[in-house]
Structure formats: structure tokens, C-alpha cells
Amino acid sequence: MTTPDASAPAAAHPLYITMHEADNVAIVVNDGGLPAGTVFASGLTLREKVPQAHKVALQDIPEGGVVRRYNVPIGYALQPIAAGSWVHERLLKMPSARELEGLPIATVKPPVLPPLEGYTFEGYRNADGSVGTRNILAITQTVQCVAGVTSFAVQRIKSELLPLFPNVDDVVSLEHTYGCGVAIDAPDAVIPIRTVRNISLNPNFGGEVMVVSLGCEKLQPERLMPPGVIPLVDERAAEPALDVVCLQDNAHVGFMSMVDSIVRQARPHLERLNARRRVTVPASELVVGVQCGGSDAFSGVTANPAVGFCTDLLVRAGASVMFSEVTEVRDGIDQLTSRAATPEVAEAMIREMAWYDAYLNQGRVDRSANTTPGNKLGGLSNIVEKAMGSIVKSGSAAITGVISPGEKLRQKGLIYAATPASDFICGTLQLAAGMNLHVFTTGRGTPYGLAEVPVIKVATRNDLARRWHDLMDVNAGTIASGEKTIEQVGWELFHLMLEVASGRQKTWAEQWKLHNALVLFNPAPVT
Numbered sequence: 473m474t475t476p477d478a479s480a481p482a483a484a485h486p487l488y489i490t491m492h493e494a495d496n497v498a499i500v501v502n503d504g505g506l507p508a509g510t511v512f513a514s515g516l517t518l519r520e521k522v523p524q525a526h527k528v529a530l531q532d533i534p535e536g537g538v539v540r541r542y543n544v545p546i547g548y549a550l551q552p553i554a555a556g557s558w559v560h561e562r563l564l565k566m567p568s569a570r571e572l573e574g575l576p577i578a579t580v581k582p583p584v585l586p587p588l589e590g591y592t593f594e595g596y597r598n599a600d601g602s603v604g605t606r607n608i609l610a611i612t613q614t615v616q617c618v619a620g621v622t623s624f625a626v627q628r629i630k631s632e633l634l635p636l637f638p639n640v641d642d643v644v645s646l647e648h649t650y651g652c653g654v655a656i657d658a659p660d661a662v663i664p665i666r667t668v669r670n671i672s673l674n675p676n677f678g679g680e681v682m683v684v685s686l687g688c689e690k691l692q693p694e695r696l697m698p699p700g701v702i703p704l705v706d707e708r709a710a711e712p713a714l715d716v717v718c719l720q721d722n723a724h725v726g727f728m729s730m731v732d733s734i735v736r737q738a739r740p741h742l743e744r745l746n747a748r749r750r751v752t753v754p755a756s757e758l759v760v761g762v763q764c765g766g767s768d769a770f771s772g773v774t775a776n777p778a779v780g781f782c783t784d785l786l787v788r789a790g791a792s793v794m795f796s797e798v799t800e801v802r803d804g805i806d807q808l809t810s811r812a813a814t815p816e817v818a819e820a821m822i823r824e825m826a827w828y829d830a831y832l833n834q835g836r837v838d839r840s841a842n843t844t845p846g847n848k849l850g851g852l853s854n855i856v857e858k859a860m861g862s863i864v865k866s867g868s869a870a871i872t873g874v875i876s877p878g879e880k881l882r883q884k885g886l887i888y889a890a891t892p893a894s895d896f897i898c899g900t901l902q903l904a905a906g907m908n909l910h911v912f913t914t915g916r917g918t919p920y921g922l923a924e925v926p927v928i929k930v931a932t933r934n935d936l937a938r939r940w941h942d943l944m945d946v947n948a949g950t951i952a953s954g955e956k957t958i959e960q961v962g963w964e965l966f967h968l969m970l971e972v973a974s975g976r977q978k979t980w981a982e983q984w985k986l987h988n989a990l991v992l993f994n995p996a997p998v999t
Contacts (some may be wrong), residue, residue, distance in 0.1 A: 486510045488528060488871040489773055489952060492543035497527040497559050498767045499851055501952050503935045525851035525915070525933070527559040532973055539564055542772070542860040544804075545867040547853060561853035566840060567688060570758055570804060572826055576810040577818045582870050588788035593749040593972040595757060597674035600703040602675035605908040605926060605973040607748055609643045609741050610677040610725070611734070613666065614696055615651025615689035621727070622684045623647070625734035627897075633739060636749065638744035641975075643738070644923045646671055650992050652689040656706075658996035665973065667878035667992050669696055670904035675759070676925055678748060679703045680741040684734060686721030750975065753981075756790030758973060761902030761910050762865045763796065765895035768850025768915030772861020774961075775913035775948040779930065781962030782911075782969070783867035783886065792865075792884050793906035794875075794902055797893040798828040799839040800862035803855060813870040820874035824890035831995055842893055846916040865913070877993050881905040891918060895920055896991035899927075903990070909973050919943055921981030926972050928979050943980050 486506050488498035490951050500506050505523040522528050527541070533553040538545045547564030596604040609629075613622055618967050626645045634643060650664045668691075672681055693716045702712050717733045721995035724730045726987045752899070764771055783793045795801075801808060805825055814816035831837055832844050852858045878901060881887060891901040899910065903924055910925050912918075915932035917940055931937040934949035946965055948958040956964075972979040979986075 479639055485631045486512050488512060488516075490511070490530070491541055491773070494540060496533060496540050496544045497529055498540075499525050503933075517556050520553060520558050523849075523851070524935075527769070527851065527853070529555050529557045529559050529771065532706065532964040533559075535635050537976055538686045541857060544856070544860055546857040546860070548618060554643050559853075561631055561848055563873075564853050567803075567856055568827075569839060570805055572805065572822050572829075575806050575818070575822065577815050578765045580810040582811065582868050584790050585784070588755070588785055589788070591755040591789040591970060592752050592791055593755060593970045594976075595753045595768035596678060597751055597753065597829075598703070600679065602759075602787065602906065603908065604675040604678060605755050606641045606676045606796070606975070607639060607678060607745055608641050608676050608864065608924065609680060609682070609738060609745055610646050610672060610674070610924065611643070611738070612646045612672040612681065612683045612696070613648065613651070614685045614693055614758060616647070616649045616685045616693045617652065617689065619645070619647045621719060621730050622734065625684075625731045628731060628735050629738050629742075633735065633742055637742045639748065640742055640924065643742075646924075646990060648990050649996060652686075653688065655997040658877070659997040663878045663992075663996070664821075664878075664992040664994040665691065665696065665878075666880075667901060667904045670878060670880045670906070671702065671900070671924070671990065672697070672700070673703070673880070673906075674752035674903055674924060675908045678745050680745055681715065681769050682737060683714065683716045687718045692902045693718075697798055698944045711991045714737065719734070733892070740951050753789045753969065754790065755786070756884065758786060758791040758909055758969065759790075759794075759905075760786060760791060760969070761776055761794045761796070761899070761905070761907035762913075763895065763898050763902070763910070763973050764862055764913040765920060766850075766914040766918040767847055767852060767858060767861065768932060769852055769857070770850075770949070770952060771894045771913055771915045772864055773932070774951040774958075775915070775930045775932040776861055776864045777910055777958045778946075778961035778965060779913060779950045779953065780864045780867040781958055783865065783966045784869055785966045786917075787867070787869040787964065789886055792887060794881065794887045794889040794896050794905060795863075796889045796891040796902060796905060797862060797864040798824065798890055799832075799842040799855060799893045800859050801888075802828070802862045803859040804841050808871060809865075811869075811871050813872045813885075817871055820945045821871070821883070821888055824874060824888070828890070850915050858924050864977050874949060875905060877901050878904050881907075892993055896988055899992060900990045909969055911969070913948070916984055917943075918988050919981070921984075923985075923987035926979050927981045928968060928972060929981065942984075945979050
């Protein structure tokens with residue numbers, strides 16, 4: 473990455489950033505963009521106004537010529553583009569998707585970096601060996617029908633019981649829209665079912681499983697939580713019985729009877745959770761999901777590279793890091809298969825890409841449907857350019873594993889967790905995989921948060937960090953303005969993660985209790 477005149481603040485002098493010496497476009501750094509006639513230190517003169525984060529041509533590009541960023545063709549010019557011109561999506565033809573055959577397989581051997589030792593956090597050790605960063609009672613639902621009753625009961629539990637159990641952080645209702653009116657025996661129904669199951673077993677819930685059922689739904693409690701799934705809180709105890717409140721049970725007479733049952737059965741779970749205490753655990757117990765949403769052209773310049781540097785630190789510390797978003801890595805699949813630790817890992821990634829290609833084809837769309845109006849306003853011309861900036865969250869380590877949507881993570885290292893790119897679905901699936909800490913980068917801005925796990929928000933631009941000062945936890949925009957390096961922001965994020973994981977610091981989303989809904993990925997038919 474090169475930053476002409478980077479020693480000067482972006483507000484004082486015109487500044488652009490290129491990602492590779494072979495690039496023929498760069499992005500404008502200055503807040504508010506730059507007007508026509510602006511002259512850069514390199515001598516380049518703008519022919520027209522170029523908004524912040526949007527691309528400027530560094531040289532003349534002929535019609536049909538390659539437009540190159542990240543040393544990757546992000547498009548082909550639909551007309552001649554003169555040096556100093558604004559390069560936007562209307563001037564570009566998007567490249568075709570890379571074929572999934574003939575890819576480099578485990579050809580890149582990342583340098584083996586020394587282990588990062590001595591870093592710890594204060595977490596909750598669970599009976600199954602996992603570690604939570606929060607101590608939460610989660611109430612699972614088998615079907616959307618019970619959501620209103622459960623929500624009413626949770627408010628009572630919070631007001632009446634939670635104050636009696638000061639070591640319990642929160643009570644959450646795992647509301648979702650699945651459970652009935654669906655083809656529950658269809659092959660792809662396994663995805664939403666195992667997602668709800670594995671979310672219920674997230675490390676932040678301490679192994680306490682409580683289920684609210686309607687009674688007549690297709691997703692019966694025993695199907696959701698079959699024998700052997702719930703971990704033993706005490707290894708000496710017998711197989712735990714599934715704790716279910718069934719609203720259609722004849723014992724319930726009236727609405728308040730149902731609510732009373734949920735509140736009553738929550739108490740023993742709260743008592744066990746309240747007896748737990750944080751203990752010092754190594755940083756290797758972190759299970760981090762990284763994601764980006766409301767992306768702009770700075771995402772791949774500032775926030776995502778800083779997250780990528782932090783990802784490498786976490787892998788060196790022995791932790792687990794998941795990166796996801798199929799359509800946002802699809803155009804860089806060759807970069808990923810080449811970094812696979814083994815041919816088997818590479819083939820697993822290819823299978824996930826092929827499955828998703830077929831899934832999109834069923835809806836008569838392709839990966840180009842991913843980019844949003846906000847992405848384009850933020851300077852991202854198409855999904856190819858967006859993907860190049862998204863992939864850098866994964867850092868440089870070897871990819872050691874792949875999991876399918878809704879599966880539970882069972883290994884350490886850098887993991888590709890296949891999910892849709894939708895913020896809410898991706899977060900839900902990473903939660904099911906077992907993440908205990910979430911990192912979310914944004915350039916356009918989003919108040920995204922989850923009730924079940926702390927979400928650290930990273931801003932890509934100084935302007936966003938200033939305007940949303942009480943929503944963004946880390947400002948990576950200082951990288952573009954030359955105030956900090958990628959490495960400095962990466963270390964800042966790493967240390968903040970340990971503080972947040974320990975409960976010593978709350979994220980802004982936690983402080984404001986900003987919580988998005990869980991959204992299940994259900995590719996099976998709805999009946």
C-alpha cells in the first residue's frame with residue numbers, strides 16, 4: 473500500500489492510496505472528497521470531483537482495458553478513461569467469476585511465526601472445556617409461535633429474578649422464525665435445525681439449556697436437542713433431562729400460567745450460573761468471528777487489514793478465528809485454496825463455493841447481487857473489488873479448517889466458516905459455531921450488535937469514528953490519515969479484545985444494549 477504525501481494530515485493536503493504498485497487506480501482519502509483541478513504531490517490532476525473513498529485513474533485506460541486494484545482486475549473499461557478521472561461502477565464491466573477448477577491447492581506456505589505466549593483473559597470455564605466471555609441464561613425456542621410469551625417472561629425474569637443473581641450478566645430469548653410451516657425433512661433443513669441447537673450450546677451460556685415449546689410444532693424439543701447433545705454440568709451426574717416448558721400442556725390455564733412456568737423454571741438455571749466465577753485462561757480460548765458490514769473502499773485499506781493483523785496475532789496465540797461470507801470471498805477463491813494447510817481443506821472450500829453457486833443459481837442471481845447501494849456510495853464498484861477488501865480480514869496464516877453453515881467449530885487456528893454475507897445471518901451462524909467474541913468492521917456505519925456475545929465495532933474512516941463516536945470501539949481511519957500503522961491498530965484491537973473478553977470493558981453495543989435479531993439460514997422449502 474502506498475500513500476503519496478502520507479506524512480501530511482489528510483485534511484491539509486490531497487491524498488490518495490494505492491494498494492499495489494501495479495494498480496492503475498487509487499482511492500481518494502480526504503473527507504468530503506476532492507474537487508476538479510486538485511493536484512496531488514505526484515502531479516496527477518483531477519479532471520472532475522471525486523468523492524471520498526472513490527477511485528481516480530492514475531493513467532489513461534483504453535476502452536476494454538483492465539482496471540486494476542489490489543493488483544487484481546476489478547473490471548474492464550466500457551469507454552476510454554483519462555488519467556485523473558473518477559472511476560465508478562458505471563464505467564466498468566465486471567469480470568466473470570473464477571472457475572472452481574484448476575485452482576492452486578495448498579501451494580502457499582505462510583512463514584511459521586513464533587507463538588504468542590503470556591496473554592490471558594478472565595473467562596468462564598465450562599464443563600465441556602469451552603470458555604465463555606459472558607455468563608448468560610439463554611432461553612431456546614422451538615418455534616416462532618412462542619416468541620411473544622417467552623419475551624414477556626424474560627422481561628419478568630430480568631426485573632424480578634436477575635437482581636438476585638449478580639454474577640449473571642443477562643437473560644436472552646433465542647427468538648427465531650423457524651420451527652413450523654417448513655419442509656422439516658428436506659435435506660437442507662439440517663442447516664436451521666443444527667443452527668438453533670448449536671446456538672443454544674454457545675460457550676457464553678454455561679451449558680444451561682432451557683427450552684420453550686408450543687407443543688404442536690414440527691421442530692419438537694427432542695428433535696432439536698436429542699439425547700447426548702446437552703453437556704453434563706457435573707460429570708458424576710446422570711444424563712441431564714431436557715428442561716422444556718410446553719405452552720400447550722394441560723397444566724397451563726391462561727397466559728400468566730405459561731409465563732409463571734417459564735419464570736419458575738429459570739430460577740435453578742440462574743442459581744447454577746450465579747455460582748460460576750471468572751478464572752484466568754490463556755488467549756487460546758478465544759473463539760473470534762470476524763465480519764464486515766456497510767463496507768466501503770476503505771474497508772480493505774484500514775479496518776480489515778488491521779483485523780487481519782490481529783487475526784495473525786490470535787492464531788499465534790493459539791486461538792480460533794472464523795472468517796466467512798461466501799460471496800465476499802468467492803472472487804478470491806484462488807487466494808484461499810492456495811493458503812489451505814492441506815489439499816483436503818482446499819477441497820472443502822471449493823465444495824462450499826460450488827454449493828453456494830448452485831444455491832444462488834436457483835434464485836436466478838449470482839454473486840453480483842451482493843453489493844448494496846451503500847457499498848457503491850462508499851466507492852466499491854462491484855463484488856470483485858469488495859471481495860478483495862473483505863478477504864484481508866483473514867490475515868496471512870494458513871487456513872486450517874472449514875465448517876458448513878450451522879456446524880459447531882471443533883478445532884483451533886484460522887477457519888473458513890461458510891455463511892451468507894448477510895450481516896445478521898453470518899453473525900447468527902458464527903454464534904452457532906461457538907464464537908465467544910465478535911469483531912465487526914464498517915465504513916458506511918451500522919449499529920449492529922448481538923445480545924449473546926460482545927461485538928467490537930471497527931470504523932474504517934476518521935469521519936465515521938467522529939460522527940459515531942459512541943458506537944465505534946476502534947478507529948482504523950487513523951491508518952489512512954497516517955496517524956497510526958496497520959500493526960498499531962491491530963495490536964490495539966488485540967488488547968481491547970482481551971479486556972472485553974474479561975468483562976473489564978463493555979463495547980458500545982453492550983452499553984446501549986443494541987441487539988439485532990437472530991436470522992437463520994434456511995435454504996429448505998417453506999410450506
